Amino acid sequence: MSAMTSRSKGSLLLAVLLLWLGACAIRGSESVPRHLWWSGLGPVLPHDSFPADCSLCHVANEWQTLKPEFEYDHEKEAGYALEGAHARAQCLRCHNDRGPAGSFAVLGCAGCHADVHRGGLGPDCTRCHQQASWEPVGMVELHQHTRFPLSGVHAVAACWRCHPGAEVGKFVPADPECVSCHRSDLALATNPNHLGLGWVDHCGRCHVPSTWQQAEVH
Amino acid sequence: MNFESNRLFVPFVLAGALLPASAQETAEMTTIELRVVDSSAGRATLDRGRVDGLREGDRVVLRPRDGLPIEGRVIELSERSARLEFDDAARVAAPGTRGEASIPRERIGAPSLPADPAGAASAPEPAPVAHPAWPTPDQDWRQGMPLLNEVPALRPSQRTAAFDGRWYLISEHLVDLGGERSFGFDRAGLDLTWRNAFGHGGELHAAGEYDWRNSVVPDADDQHEAGLRFDRLSYLIGGDRFQPERLEFGRFLQHGMPEFGVLDGLEWSGRVTGGSTYGVSLGYMPEPDFRQESFRDFQLATWYRWVADESARTSFQAGFQKTFRDFTRDRDLFVVRYDLAPQRGWDLHGSAWIDLYTPHDAQKGAGLELTQGNLSIARRFEGGSTLLLGATHVAFPEMDRWEFPTVDATQLANSHVERVMLRARQSTDHHFWLREELGAWTDQDDQGGDAEAGLEMDHVLFDGGRARIAGFVTQGSTSTLWGGRFAIGRQLENGSWELGYELEQYDLTGFSAANDQIPQHRVRLSRDFHSASGWSFSAHAEWLHYAEEDAISAGIYLSRSF
Numbered sequence: 001m002s003a004m005t006s007r008s009k010g011s012l013l014l015a016v017l018l019l020w021l022g023a024c025a026i027r028g029s030e031s032v033p034r035h036l037w038w039s040g041l042g043p044v045l046p047h048d049s050f051p052a053d054c055s056l057c058h059v060a061n062e063w064q065t066l067k068p069e070f071e072y073d074h075e076k077e078a079g080y081a082l083e084g085a086h087a088r089a090q091c092l093r094c095h096n097d098r099g100p101a102g103s104f105a106v107l108g109c110a111g112c113h114a115d116v117h118r119g120g121l122g123p124d125c126t127r128c129h130q131q132a133s134w135e136p137v138g139m140v141e142l143h144q145h146t147r148f149p150l151s152g153v154h155a156v157a158a159c160w161r162c163h164p165g166a167e168v169g170k171f172v173p174a175d176p177e178c179v180s181c182h183r184s185d186l187a188l189a190t191n192p193n194h195l196g197l198g199w200v201d202h203c204g205r206c207h208v209p210s211t212w213q214q215a216e217v218h
Numbered sequence: 219m220n221f222e223s224n225r226l227f228v229p230f231v232l233a234g235a236l237l238p239a240s241a242q243e244t245a246e247m248t249t250i251e252l253r254v255v256d257s258s259a260g261r262a263t264l265d266r267g268r269v270d271g272l273r274e275g276d277r278v279v280l281r282p283r284d285g286l287p288i289e290g291r292v293i294e295l296s297e298r299s300a301r302l303e304f305d306d307a308a309r310v311a312a313p314g315t316r317g318e319a320s321i322p323r324e325r326i327g328a329p330s331l332p333a334d335p336a337g338a339a340s341a342p343e344p345a346p347v348a349h350p351a352w353p354t355p356d357q358d359w360r361q362g363m364p365l366l367n368e369v370p371a372l373r374p375s376q377r378t379a380a381f382d383g384r385w386y387l388i389s390e391h392l393v394d395l396g397g398e399r400s401f402g403f404d405r406a407g408l409d410l411t412w413r414n415a416f417g418h419g420g421e422l423h424a425a426g427e428y429d430w431r432n433s434v435v436p437d438a439d440d441q442h443e444a445g446l447r448f449d450r451l452s453y454l455i456g457g458d459r460f461q462p463e464r465l466e467f468g469r470f471l472q473h474g475m476p477e478f479g480v481l482d483g484l485e486w487s488g489r490v491t492g493g494s495t496y497g498v499s500l501g502y503m504p505e506p507d508f509r510q511e512s513f514r515d516f517q518l519a520t521w522y523r524w525v526a527d528e529s530a531r532t533s534f535q536a537g538f539q540k541t542f543r544d545f546t547r548d549r550d551l552f553v554v555r556y557d558l559a560p561q562r563g564w565d566l567h568g569s570a571w572i573d574l575y576t577p578h579d580a581q582k583g584a585g586l587e588l589t590q591g592n593l594s595i596a597r598r599f600e601g602g603s604t605l606l607l608g609a610t611h612v613a614f615p616e617m618d619r620w621e622f623p624t625v626d627a628t629q630l631a632n633s634h635v636e637r638v639m640l641r642a643r644q645s646t647d648h649h650f651w652l653r654e655e656l657g658a659w660t661d662q663d664d665q666g667g668d669a670e671a672g673l674e675m676d677h678v679l680f681d682g683g684r685a686r687i688a689g690f691v692t693q694g695s696t697s698t699l700w701g702g703r704f705a706i707g708r709q710l711e712n713g714s715w716e717l718g719y720e721l722e723q724y725d726l727t728g729f730s731a732a733n734d735q736i737p738q739h740r741v742r743l744s745r746d747f748h749s750a751s752g753w754s755f756s757a758h759a760e761w762l763h764y765a766e767e768d769a770i771s772a773g774i775y776l777s778r779s780f
Contacts, residue, residue: 097458
């Protein structure tokens with residue numbers, strides 16, 4: 001690995017600073033379990049439409065504390081099941097000042113989550129993401145439904161090798177022609193000199209896309 | 219007796235027959251009025267409970283202002299509220315809907331708790347307990363006002379400042395066992411929101427990531443890159459139910475129309491009565507890559523989103539973005555979007571990116587071009603079965619800004635890809651699912667398609683166990699493949715694990731018969747862990763064997779929400 005540049009060192013320091021800030025924030029929020037209220041928030045939601053029986057949710061004589069046994073079956077009561085991480089989220093993540101949660105739920109995931117793919121991948125987020133954690137899975141399987149199934153080395157290459165905007169969620173279909181991703185490899189291929197000989201396409205005549213080896217002459 | 223006299227006679231007969239019953243009801247039954255305070259499809263919460271004389275099983279009639287009466291049965295009770303289940307599960311009663319229940323008169327004034335036949339006779343009368351002194355003075359209370367004050371929501375500026383968000387660590391590395399190549403990346407990120415940051419009710423958002431990645435390949439320079447990237451650092455005011463206007467400035471993904479991308483600038487939007495919104499934005503656009511360098515591409519954008527009603531189940535949005543690269547005009551982009559999500563039935567989502575070219579655009583020439591389009595039609599049926607139909611179109615737009623992989627003039631002029639797909643999943647008992655997927659694609663050179671069918675089984679082999687099996691075939695642009703995969707796993711209380719195997723047989727296009735058949739094997743083991751306190755951890759390891767090569771990869775994903 002090459003020596004770390006001064007810019008990298010500065011970046012690393014900033015990253016550590018960010019994580020430290022995050023740790024402080026975590027420590028500050030430890031006292032806010034999911035189903036208990038926090039007096040600092042006050043009544044975020046208007047209670048106009050709530051049942052008249054306050055004791056359904058609140059401890060008597062202490063309005064800002066919800067009953068320890070308070071549970072809310074979201075599917076049964078609201079007709080909308082909370083799956084994965086949503087089942088562990090604090091109520092106020094969705095029910096807050098923005099307005100009725102229902103009007104955001106109809107937008108699907110994008111109603112609450114910023115669409116970092118800028119609308120380019122459509123509304124079906126679960127095609128790549130799971131609800132338990134946001135980590136994308138099954139990319140090799142996904143490419144079996146494209147014009148470029150990931151054979152050989154392509155099945156283990158990092159996403160950004162073919163999709164340059166992957167880190168920021170910008171996925172654009174890569175052209176399946178070899179040269180689209182291997183343009184720099186082509187320029188570096190001097191023994192023999194590919195560009196000089198005009199070998200700029202039909203790579204499959206010499207190269208096998210499933211091997212680490214640079215070329216296999218058939 | 220003729221027909222006309224029959225018509226006159228019948229009501230008298232019916233009235234005579236019903237009169238005794240009505241009189242009896244008046245003597246022994248009474249009617250209580252009630253009102254809906256909360257509702258969902260097929261159910262409602264009422265403002266009357268046990269102390270008002272209601273009991274489980276009582277019949278209730280609700281009378282909406284518009285539409286037929288809704289009848290239902292009390293299924294749950296508390297002291298001062300009741301849960302009602304409608305006879306017709308599809309009906310919905312709006313909060314505030316009035317209704318009545320007919321109950322035995324004897325319940326009025328009766329003890330609100332169910333009688334205890336064994337203990338009722340012997341239990342002594344409890345001594346009245348004096349209420350402790352009220353700690354809160356009456357303040358502005360006057361005669362005639364309700365004793366219990368309304369509960370007004372605090373405005374964001376009235377609340378204590380607070381943080382929430384998450385941090386995460388991601389590490390993914392791959393090596394080939396021949397020792398010639400390796401890829402990897404490590405990321406540490408933080409997404410933080412500071413609510414009521416400066417006492418004015420605004421929110422300060424910060425999201426960034428430290429990213430290190432490496433690529434080692436033979437006969438070429440290794441790549442080791444590291445950098446800190448800010449995806450968001452912005453201040454947001456308004457845009458909530460108290461304030462229809464919304465202003466955000468700094469670096470952020472545009473809120474009103476994410477299709478326009480990340481902005482170093484400001485976005486302002488407003489909401490009109492009925493829920494429709496509109497907005498404008500201006501600023502520089504960072505390049506959508508590893509570093510997100512900025513201040514070369516300036517943009518102006520505006521949009522309008524129409525919604526049919528407050529529920530926003532039907533909406534149409536149109537926007538226009540004009541960009542300049544180094545102060546020279548670049549891209550004129552229209553984006554339109556349509557969303558339809560009825561309570562029941564088919565969901566429809568469509569969006570289109572339409573580039574407007576002028577004579578300034580030498581490659582494409584003046585005119586309009588659909589450079590990206592998505593269409594999705596989906597339905598979820600009773601029992602959880604789903605059906606999804608989708609179509610996409612992508613072509614490279616002519617623009618000076620770097621937003622796509624480098625393409626030459628021929629690709630810019632000709633490249634496009636369209637795809638249509640159908641995906642279905644059916645279940646008969648929620649434990650056994652059939653899954654099918656069909657797709658077809660075409661581009662400037664070729665066409666092909668794919669098909670996959672599989673089974674998913676829950677609660678098999680062991681408690682919480684699940685199994686998946688599938689077979690597939692694909693006609694790609696450089697290869698044809700068929701294969702199958704099998705996986706078993708288990709859903710645990712705090713996560714899951716899964717072990718899977720996949721076989722793919724590639725037939726490479728354009729190779730000699732001796733080299734065109736490549737089998738590929740993959741084995742993957744994964745484990746997920748999640749906690750109620752916000753921790754999430756995933757780890758996986760994968761072994762890949764193809765031709766005569768082997769590679770292994772492993773990765774972890776750790777995050778903590780707070």
